[in-house]
Amino acid sequence: MESNRLRQIKMRHLSAFVETVRCGSLKAASERINLTQPAISKTLKDLETILGATLLHRDRGGIELTREGAVFQQFAEQGLAALSHGLSSLDALSAGTATPLRIGALPSVAADLLPDVILRFADLSPATPVTVEDGRIGDLVGRLRSGDLDLVVGRMGRPRRWQGCRSPSSTQNK
Structure with a gap:
């Protein structure tokens, strides 16, 4: 069925x-x-x-x-976001570039921690563009859940907030 x-x-x-x-x-x-x-x-x-x-x-x-x-909304959004990301990846591959890494971060983290992390990442993957968007944790988690962001950096908060988000290891093992 x-x-x-x-x-x-x-x-x-x-x-x-x-x-x-x-x-x-x-x-x-x-x-x-x-x-x-x-x-x-x-x-x-x-x-x-x-x-x-x-x-x-x-x-x-x-x-x-x-x-x-x-x-159903959560999974429909994730499905559309995954397809969109797949199409972007194909376009990037055709153009000889890497798919951008989209990071969401709390403002304090974006200012204090991320600059050094992004510089180190750029050494490891110089062709990968990185975008950082700061905001409130609830908004960032919603964007992560819908696939508009690849990762969120900040304090964890309540476990209930993270329902519907999958870790990279859970998606790689399928």
């Missing part, structure tokens, strides 16, 4: 779902991904049929994630 559902899910399903959640409404999502509201609505309904679960409650005020939608 699982492999059958996997074959049925298309990029358009994931894109429509993720953008609708990010934008908070079908109208805003339709403008962002250049589809009509009825097309997005049909795509979301198709996805819910494939999954056998209601992901969103829709009304004139916008959308609200169901419990199932909140669970």
Whole structure:
């Protein structure tokens, strides 16, 4: 059953779902991904049929994630981010460059610790561009979870905050 559902899910399903959640409404999502509201609505309904679960409650005020939608959102975002990263890696390979390393850091860490670490990393991998974005830990963890960042440097915080984040070793062993 699982492999059958996997074959049925298309990029358009994931894109429509993720953008609708990010934008908070079908109208805003339709403008962002250049589809009509009825097309997005049909795509979301198709996805819910494939999954056998209601992901969103829709009304004139916008959308609200169901419990199932909140669970699926995390994996849909990670899947799209992984594909995007894979495409960037292919582009970088074709251009003879390395895929950028995207680091999120607390402001104090970005100023104190990271300059020396990045200089040392540059010695080891001079072709790899490094970007650093500072911010609040909750925002950075959310961006890590969705795949917009490759790693976050800062204090660990509550274990609950890190649910849904995978360590590099857990992804390499699969």
